[in-house]
Amino acid sequence: MMKSDINFRHLYYFWVVANEGGITRAAERLGLAVQTVSSQLTLLEQALGKTLFAQQGRRLVLTEAGRLALGYADQIFLLGEQMQEALNEFDSGRTRLTVGISDSLPKLSAYRMLEAVTRMDRPVRIVCYEDQFEALLADLALHKLDVVLTDREVRAGATLKVFSHQLFDSEMVVVGTPVLAQRYGGADDAFPQNLNGAPFLLPARNNALRGKIDEWFVQHHVRPDVVGEFEDNALLNTFGRRGLGLFFAPAALADDVAEQFGAVRVGLVPTVREQFYMISSDRKIMHPAVEAILAGSRKATPPAA
Structure with missing residues (x-):
């Protein structure tokens, strides 16, 4: 042999x-x-x-x-x-979509990115796993995942045969509980100087958004009181809901953030934008749910995160 x-x-x-x-x-x-x-x-x-x-x-x-x-x-x-499992689900009339969700991705954004899948004619069973970006890419390359949803694209020159698709792009807003918003809000012409000394909950420094936020603070001579830094966006939002500090959220999700976390807008930050990506592997036949996600992002008007 x-x-x-x-x-x-x-x-x-x-x-x-x-x-x-x-x-x-x-x-x-x-x-x-x-x-x-x-x-x-x-x-x-x-x-x-x-x-x-x-x-x-x-x-x-x-x-x-x-x-x-x-x-x-x-x-x-x-x-x-x-x-x-996939073949058994096919017999049941369902399509299986296995999704890796980056731990830095806002969960509301992940839902918005997958919303088109829930409207497909053929029912889809969505199986979600959360992990760090690099671990998810490795699983995608091994075809353990169908797609990865994240807030960053794959670096140019990466050895993995995967592709980045930007689905949405959103400017950011500073939000907080009504008590904090009243204390540090005010007239638009006072923003963002009225944020000096305000308590802030920020993404960890390895997050793609953090560098943009820090640069914006420096440009506007704002010195926040950083009371917490988080790799897990869901945990950051939980602390924000408890009134521990102001935090940043995609403007396109402002209504959802207000409903879910009780956080209201303090001010708009149009120069800080967050991008949301779907990473797919190199397959000659694309998963129908992946096609639906791409089609849904093209139809979205205005873009939503």
Whole structure:
């Protein structure tokens, strides 16, 4: 057998043994004889030309090659399980859309970006995962996700075969609870100087929006009292709802922010804009829900975040 000719049944047995921690337990799970599983592992090792397990006392442990192979096997069989789930959902009349949501993305914005999917003729089951931007891109490249929603685009020259689609663009507003808005609001001609010393809740410094906000403060000679910095936008909004400080929100979501967080507008910041992107992978046949998201963003008037 050539080394490139992997028997995936043998690979599956290896994966089960590695996850069960031994051949005996794996054989019980598979409903096979211990000798059968052991011989299949031997055939896989011969095919790969690598030893995948080593005996350590009475235990089997993965070798370095085994740990490397397990990482790929995890991806292969996870995708296989997802494929089966997707096919089962197809029979039920639903389409499955697996979405990665960047932890810095406002949740209201994520909903707006996915709103077109909820209006499709064929029902869609939306499965959402939240994580850091880089981790989500890696999962997208491995086709564990259909799309990633985020507030930044993929850098030019990135090695991953993924593509950035800007869906929306919105100027920002400063908002806060009615008590804070009354204290630091006032006439438009006093804004933003009336924000000097005001308590602010800001995105963490690794957030794409934070640099724009800091630059705006410097340009207008405003020195805020930064009482909190957050990587998680939902947590920032929760603190804002409790009146711990003023915060920035997309102007297109001002009504939603007022309804959900009880925060009212203090002033408009047109020079600070936030962009919202959908990142897709390189596929010749585009997911119908992804097409709906792109079509929805083109029809949006005015642009909404």
